[in-house]
Every structure is written in structure tokens, then in C-alpha cells.
Amino acid sequence: MKTEVLIIGSGIAGCISALTIAEKGVEVTLLTQGDDLFTGNTRLAQGGIVYTGPEDTPKKLEKDIFTAGWNYNSIKAVRFLAKHGPIVLKKLLLEKYPIPFHEDDDGNYSLTREGGHAVPRILYCADHTGQTIMEILSKCVVDHPYIRVCTNRTAIDLITSHHHARGPEFMYSLTNKCLGAYVYNESRDVVETVLADQTVLATGGLGQIYLHTTNSTGSIGSGVAMANRAKARVINAEMVQFHPTAFYQGTRSRASRRFLISEAVRGEGAKLINSSGEAFMHRYDPRADLAPRDIVTRSILEEMLRTEEECVYLDAANHVKHDLTKRFPTIYGKCAENGIDITKQPIPVVPAAHYFCGGVLVDEKGRTTIERLYAVGECSCTGLHGGNRLASTSLLEGMLWGYSAGEEIGSKATKKNALSKKLLEAIPDWESPGNNSNEDPALIAQDWMFIRSVMWNYVGITRSTARLNRAIDDLQNLNRNLRSFYKRTPISRPIIDLFHGSQAALTVTVAALRNKDSIGCHYRAD
Structure with a gap:
């Protein structure tokens, strides 16, 4: 298969990239592991997406991102997002692909606040923001005439000129180029050679390599593993963010994914309490329940060790003024399934692996250290998050870098910039590694x-x-x-x-x- 652009992954970053490129009349092939585009982490995002409020400025947002990230962030990336993020959000998610974000009685967008934010600036759709965004974007992707969606596909390896091109003229080249990927087609049980002029990694995070995680089952770090093997630079891989509040279902739970209790619940006033009903966060940080996630996570861990309890509790019933069944319908329903009425009872919670702040190093256009290879979304490291991600910046980052990479790729899609026929013909098809049927x-x-x-x-x-x-x-x-x-x-x-x-x-x-x-x-x- 030959395509102008290959995108591996179908979350907000992959979909925005695909749509931005396709709008320029460029052919895009988008791969997804499941039967549809709802297999990644975007659909699980509850809280919302950072925008801007009447009392907000880019400088205020920058300060909050730097503080949450322990000033380990890329200055360029933070300024790029603070300046352009809200503008691109307005262009894409309010106008071009309008998302029905919650509005107040006067028809103005409602803005909430989460941990680490100085002002309310987060747009939301109840507690299913990611799901709503994906419902709209996926329809636009599937309907677009220049986008071919390939389902039940798993990328095995990136194809590069240094590793795969056969012939001495390519062996002596200083520049390593990405030429597409070897892809497993689960429906047909074959490996396909997908060649592309430009390739975009949008494979998401790696929470599933941990015992307890809020991530989807496909979040295993495949993009990082493939990029690493191809010798793209990967940085900040140690920066794995643990979400402080995942629903605790007891030690016997065999769930592959912990259900997330959104930080927006604390943003609306909920308090973390121990088994004695005592609020404890003020003992660990002056910002109490709205401290950045890494601090709240370690505070919960210390409190659990101090009290010798298996979990702590999040009390929304006595502290949130909204109707919880309407403000957080997904959380209310999930807890009710497990015998917890959040309008009357505190929610048992524990930390769980949540977000990967490191990844494949990219610039503001999503370019990696390998020519013709881009990375967007959670598998990339833009430098925005530094040592710890500020709440609700992930969707904005995925959207902004997806758009930026799409603009860059779309502008390069000319016959002059296409891969040469000679180079493409030097790439062999996948060779099966073995024939022993010993998979157990x-x-x-x-x-x-x-x-x-x-x-x-x-x-x-x-x-x-x-x-x-x-x-x-x-x-x-x-x-x-x-x-x-x-x-x-x-395979x-x-x-x-x-x-x-x-x-x-x-x-x-x-x-x-x-x-x-x-x-x-x-x-x-x-």
C-alpha cells in the first residue's frame, strides 16, 4: 500500500492531523486498532479542555503550566500553547467542528477550574468531554473523501531508510528517513507494507504497563517502542503521571482499567477525606485539594500509609453545590453500578497510572529527529508538561500539535517532496520471523x-x-x-x-x- 500520509492512531491528535491534512486535498491513511475510532484514551477524558476565561491571559496560563511542571518545561512549547491553543480551539472545536460544550443560562460557555489553575478556564461537556469530542471528530474523519480509515490494524515497526532500504546508495546516506510502517492486519492475519511520504505517530500513552491505570487497553507505549527502535530521540520517559483519584473497587477487582474520578469533581469543591472523615490535604500543601496532581498523589499515598487503609475517599456529597447527577452523570452512573450513591456517600479512590509526560521528542510542528516522521499527542514529548502535566492541557496539546503538524505536512505534500520510486522499491516486504505455533x-x-x-x-x-x-x-x-x-x-x-x-x-x-x-x-x- 502506498499513501501520501500515514497516521498511526485515532485519538484527538490523530483525527485533527488527518482532517487538517485532508482539507488541503492530500490523501491520508489512518490506522486504528479497533473496529472504530474509539479505542484510545481521548474518549475517556472526563474533565475538559483548557480554553480561556474573562480573567485569563496567556501569561497566567504559562505560569500555571510552569508551576505544575516544576519549571522543567520547554519555554517555547509553553508559550506556543498559551498563545495559539485557545485561538486554534476556537477555530476548530467551536466553529469548524463545533463541540456542544456546556453553556450557562445566558448562552455563554461555562468554565470550570481544576487543580493547579489560577482561574476557571476549562470547557467541558458534563463529565464526558472526550467522548463527545470523539463522536464529532470521528464522523468527520469517516465521511472525509481524502481519508481512508483502516480498522483492526496494529503497527509493528516503522520503516526507515537506514534499517530497511536495500542497496549501498541508501546505506551510505547520513539522513535517516521514515518511509511508513509494517502493519499487522488482524482481520486477514497478514502483515502489510504501508509506504508513505510522511508518517505521523499518534499512538497515545503507556499506562497499561502498570498494574493500576486509567488508560485504555491499547495504551502500551507502542509509539515510543517503535520510535526508539528506529533511533528517534525519546526524552523524559521517566515522567509518568499518576492520577490521584481512580475509583477503588476493592483488592479483588480484576478490571483492566481503573475508572477515573475526574479532577473536575475537586474543581467543583469536593474534598479528599480519610476513613475517619477528616479532610487531610491541607496538611500536605497550602493549595489543599487543588494542588497539582503529583503532590495530591503522593499525599494520598502518605495518608494511606499513615492510616494503614487501602484507599481514601472523595466527598462530593457535602461540598459540591451542583446537582451531581447532572454535572457528573458518567461518574454517578458508574459509582451507582458499584453500590455507591455519590449524592450521599463519599467515593473510595486510589492513585493509578494516568498520563505519559515524556515521549518522542518533537518541535512545535510535530517533527521528530527522523526525517519525514512526526509525533503528536501523548506519545510525543513537546516539552509542554515538563515534570508534571497541568490538568486538562492534554486535549489542548493533542489538538494544537495535531493541527500544527497537519499544516506542516499539508504544505509539504508536493510531487517534488514525495519519496523517490527507487527508494520505495528498495523496501522489502515483511519477513515472517518464524513458524513455530507456540503462542500460549x-x-x-x-x-x-x-x-x-x-x-x-x-x-x-x-x-x-x-x-x-x-x-x-x-x-x-x-x-x-x-x-x-x-x-x-x-506474528x-x-x-x-x-x-x-x-x-x-x-x-x-x-x-x-x-x-x-x-x-x-x-x-x-x-
């Missing part, structure tokens, strides 16, 4: 449990040199075994995911050991 679901499940337990216990909320060294030994050994297994076994989605997940876990752990400073979400106990 029980062994794969055990390997995943091993990865997740190692990451949660040794590379989690609190880290130390001893824990990280132990994790590296364990993960390196697993990666060696998996490489050997991979070479002998026919499949579970094997690809396991291979990517194990490599992403090792990448995070190595970065965590190298960074000896406690910064934001990377907390070194020693």
Missing part, C-alpha cells in the same frame, strides 16, 4: 502481569536506586527471552503488544534510573 495465552498473560507488577512496585509513585536496578535486571531478562520467542513465532496482535509493552517498560525504567533528581512525577526516595 497463559504465558502472555503471565508476562504482562510480570511487567505490570515490576513497574508498579519498582517504577511507580515512589522510586529508589535499589528498586530501579532490580526492575532493569528483571525487564532486561524478560526482553531477551521475548526477542528469542519473537524470532520463532508467527499476532498479542505478541506485538507484549513486545512493545516490554520495550516501553524498559525505556521508562532506564530513564528513571538515569535521572537522580526528584522532579514532579519522578519522585526519588533516595
Whole structure:
């Protein structure tokens, strides 16, 4: 298959990129792992998306982002988002693809506030903002004549000129170019060679390499693993943000994903309390329940250790003035399914792996260190978040960089900039690694449990040199075994995911050991 632009991933960043490029009359092929475009993390975003309020300015937003990020942020990225983010949001999500954000009685957009924000500036659709955005964007993508959506596809490897092009003239080239990807078609059980003039990684985060996470099942760090193998620069991989409030369903819960209790609940006034009904956040930070997420997460962990309890509680019933059934209908419904009436009872919560602040290094146009390869959304590292992400900036970042990359790619889509026929013909089709039918679901499940337990216990909320060294030994050994297994076994989605997940876990752990400073979400106990 040959396409002008290949986009791997279908969340807000991937969809905005696809639409922006396609609007310029450029052919786009968009890959999604599921039957539709609702497989990623965007649909799970509850709280909202940063905009701007009457008392707001770009400088105020910049200050809040720097404070939350422990001043470890890229100055250029922060200024780029603070200046252009609200403008592009208005252009795209209020005008071009209008999202029905909540309005007050006078018809003005309602703005809420979350932890780390100095003023209310967040647009929302009740507590299902991401789902609503995806419903509208996915329809626009599917209906667009220049976008071809390929479902049930899993990218295996990026195709690059240094690694895959056959012939001495390409071997001696200084510049490494991305030429597309090898893609597993689950419906037909074949590997497709998808060649592209420009390739965009929009694969999302990696929360599923942890035992407890709010992420979708496909969030295993595949984009980071593929980019790393292709020798693109990956930075800040140690910066994994844990959300302080995931719904706690007891120690016997086997859920693959923890249900998120949005930070917007605290933004509307809810208080964190312990099992004695005592509010405790004021003891850990003067901003109390609206402190940045890394601080709230560690405070909850300390409170659980102090009280020897398995969870803490979020009291919305006694502190939120809104009708909880209307302001937070999704949360109300999920809690009710599990016997908790949030209008009368506090919600049991625990921290869970949530957002990846590191990723594939990109500039303001989404360009990586490999020519013709872009990265947008959570798999990329723009430098915006620094040591810790400010609440509700993720959707805005995905939208803005998706748009910026789309504009850049669209402007380059000329015959002059297309890959040469000679280079494309030098790329071989995928060669099957082996024919031993030895894939065992029980062994794969055990390997995943091993990865997740190692990451949660040794590379989690609190880290130390001893824990990280132990994790590296364990993960390196697993990666060696998996490489050997991979070479002998026919390809499949579970094997690809396991291979990517194990490599992403090792990448995070190595970065965590190298960074000896406690910064934001990377907390070194020693």
C-alpha cells in the first residue's frame, strides 16, 4: 500500500492531523486498532479542555503550566500553547467542528477550574468531554473523501531508510528517513507494507504497563517502542503521571482499567477525606485539594500509609453545590453500578497510572529527529508538561500539535517532496520471523502481569536506586527471552503488544534510573 500520509492512531491528535491534512486535498491513511475510532484514551477524558476565561491571559496560563511542571518545561512549547491553543480551539472545536460544550443560562460557555489553575478556564461537556469530542471528530474523519480509515490494524515497526532500504546508495546516506510502517492486519492475519511520504505517530500513552491505570487497553507505549527502535530521540520517559483519584473497587477487582474520578469533581469543591472523615490535604500543601496532581498523589499515598487503609475517599456529597447527577452523570452512573450513591456517600479512590509526560521528542510542528516522521499527542514529548502535566492541557496539546503538524505536512505534500520510486522499491516486504505455533495465552498473560507488577512496585509513585536496578535486571531478562520467542513465532496482535509493552517498560525504567533528581512525577526516595 502506498499513501501520501500515514497516521498511526485515532485519538484527538490523530483525527485533527488527518482532517487538517485532508482539507488541503492530500490523501491520508489512518490506522486504528479497533473496529472504530474509539479505542484510545481521548474518549475517556472526563474533565475538559483548557480554553480561556474573562480573567485569563496567556501569561497566567504559562505560569500555571510552569508551576505544575516544576519549571522543567520547554519555554517555547509553553508559550506556543498559551498563545495559539485557545485561538486554534476556537477555530476548530467551536466553529469548524463545533463541540456542544456546556453553556450557562445566558448562552455563554461555562468554565470550570481544576487543580493547579489560577482561574476557571476549562470547557467541558458534563463529565464526558472526550467522548463527545470523539463522536464529532470521528464522523468527520469517516465521511472525509481524502481519508481512508483502516480498522483492526496494529503497527509493528516503522520503516526507515537506514534499517530497511536495500542497496549501498541508501546505506551510505547520513539522513535517516521514515518511509511508513509494517502493519499487522488482524482481520486477514497478514502483515502489510504501508509506504508513505510522511508518517505521523499518534499512538497515545503507556499506562497499561502498570498494574493500576486509567488508560485504555491499547495504551502500551507502542509509539515510543517503535520510535526508539528506529533511533528517534525519546526524552523524559521517566515522567509518568499518576492520577490521584481512580475509583477503588476493592483488592479483588480484576478490571483492566481503573475508572477515573475526574479532577473536575475537586474543581467543583469536593474534598479528599480519610476513613475517619477528616479532610487531610491541607496538611500536605497550602493549595489543599487543588494542588497539582503529583503532590495530591503522593499525599494520598502518605495518608494511606499513615492510616494503614487501602484507599481514601472523595466527598462530593457535602461540598459540591451542583446537582451531581447532572454535572457528573458518567461518574454517578458508574459509582451507582458499584453500590455507591455519590449524592450521599463519599467515593473510595486510589492513585493509578494516568498520563505519559515524556515521549518522542518533537518541535512545535510535530517533527521528530527522523526525517519525514512526526509525533503528536501523548506519545510525543513537546516539552509542554515538563515534570508534571497541568490538568486538562492534554486535549489542548493533542489538538494544537495535531493541527500544527497537519499544516506542516499539508504544505509539504508536493510531487517534488514525495519519496523517490527507487527508494520505495528498495523496501522489502515483511519477513515472517518464524513458524513455530507456540503462542500460549497463559504465558502472555503471565508476562504482562510480570511487567505490570515490576513497574508498579519498582517504577511507580515512589522510586529508589535499589528498586530501579532490580526492575532493569528483571525487564532486561524478560526482553531477551521475548526477542528469542519473537524470532520463532508467527506474528499476532498479542505478541506485538507484549513486545512493545516490554520495550516501553524498559525505556521508562532506564530513564528513571538515569535521572537522580526528584522532579514532579519522578519522585526519588533516595
